[in-house]
Amino acid sequence: MNEKFSFKKLIQLYEEIISVNHRTEIARELRDEDDLFLFLCLSETLGLPNPAYYYTLELYPYMLEKFHEWHLRMGMDKSPLTGFRCC
Template sequence: MSFRDRVRSFTDGLTEYYAGPYRATFIKARQQEDDLFMMLVMSEALGVPNPASYYTLELLPIIYEDFHSWHLRMGMEHSPLENIQCC
């Protein structure tokens, strides 16, 4: 095992030691940010006025893939939008 491999292994171990306990917190924070982004992009369709709807309109096709899991996380059993029937 070379010196470079040992240093890389040591660095990986330190990263795991310091970041490991917070991994769940990081995942939850990322999911909350994604949910907020989804809400901002879908706000016009949900009936909330959005001054940036012109710019977020082109993001809708990307978000449709995650829409089902998002509305279930938000506590809605069925899609709140008439034009998106995912379940």
């Protein structure tokens, strides 16, 4: 039991050491992926065809919370969508 605990701790320490220098890069990549996903889900409302529009409709309530941060990060002072009022 003690060997497994020390091995788990060693693995966690190794992962932390590896990711220390790349935390900002990892955070930026995750933010970029979130931005792309949000853009793809909202592309139909922006006027771009989205083949998965029907399947992404149920995600809108969850995306409303992040939408304000997203459009500010994209350089838009106000919401580009008439249906989403966040500002």
